[in-house]
Amino acid sequence: MRRLVIALVLAVSASSAAVPAAPLTIVVEDWSRQPESRTGIPSGWTGHSWGSPKYDFAVVTDGADRVLRLRSRGDNPTISKEIKVDVKKFPLLAWSWKVLTLPAGGDCRRKAADDEAAQVYVSFPRFPAAARSRIIGYVWDTTAPVGTIVKSESSGLVTYVVVRSGPAELGRWSSETRNVYDDFKQIYGEEPGEEVGAVSLAIDSNDTRSSAESYIGAIVFRQP
Numbered sequence: 001m002r003r004l005v006i007a008l009v010l011a012v013s014a015s016s017a018a019v020p021a022a023p024l025t026i027v028v029e030d031w032s033r034q035p036e037s038r039t040g041i042p043s044g045w046t047g048h049s050w051g052s053p054k055y056d057f058a059v060v061t062d063g064a065d066r067v068l069r070l071r072s073r074g075d076n077p078t079i080s081k082e083i084k085v086d087v088k089k090f091p092l093l094a095w096s097w098k099v100l101t102l103p104a105g106g107d108c109r110r111k112a113a114d115d116e117a118a119q120v121y122v123s124f125p126r127f128p129a130a131a132r133s134r135i136i137g138y139v140w141d142t143t144a145p146v147g148t149i150v151k152s153e154s155s156g157l158v159t160y161v162v163v164r165s166g167p168a169e170l171g172r173w174s175s176e177t178r179n180v181y182d183d184f185k186q187i188y189g190e191e192p193g194e195e196v197g198a199v200s201l202a203i204d205s206n207d208t209r210s211s212a213e214s215y216i217g218a219i220v221f222r223q224p
Contacts, residue, residue: 053077
């Protein structure tokens with residue numbers, strides 16, 4: 001009997017060791033599989049048609065990494081990628097970005113100047129999606145101070161969180177980490193009842209009738 005017990009324990013241990021560990025990271029995009037110099041909408045992403053966007057996007061190499069370059073000249077191109085993420089398990093959203101040109105006078109607090117050089121949106125869809133979804137937009141603004149949290153005057157579904165602001169860090173890569181779960185609770189006063197359904201990237205200069213340019217690197221959700 002003792003030998004049988006030992007054999008069963010060893011079998012269970014071996015079985016447990018063979019089970020792959022749960023992932024600690026969910027990769028939204030790292031651009032490594034995108035063809036270099038690909039222009040327009042990247043593979044696996046979907047574009048939006050509002051505002052006649054030109055999609056002056058390109059996958060380029062910056063240093064050792066492949067990244068997405070975004071340019072806007074009086075338009076507001078936005079791309080989205082469907083992905084399911086439970087932010088109770090993977091609350092941390094991490095990404096890197098670099099801004100070269102800010103839209104002149106952009107200010108996410110005012111509808112007439114609601115332009116940002118770099119935007120990362122996390123969508124929590126609720127039916128009907130066009131009326132009840134909740135979207136958090138992490139932005140690099142021209143004017144609004146870092147830490148500003150404000151509901152968009154352009155869309156009642158979007159709440160902005162200003163992560164970077166102004167020209168002080170132009171031309172330099174910045175790495176960001178946001179606790180989306182905590183941000184959601186602060187903004188909406190409750191825990192998210194839905195999983196993340198999509199991540200969107202955008203650049204915007206149509207309201208200020210100016211230009212903007214930025215780069216976005218890898219985007220991942222992580223466990224703490």
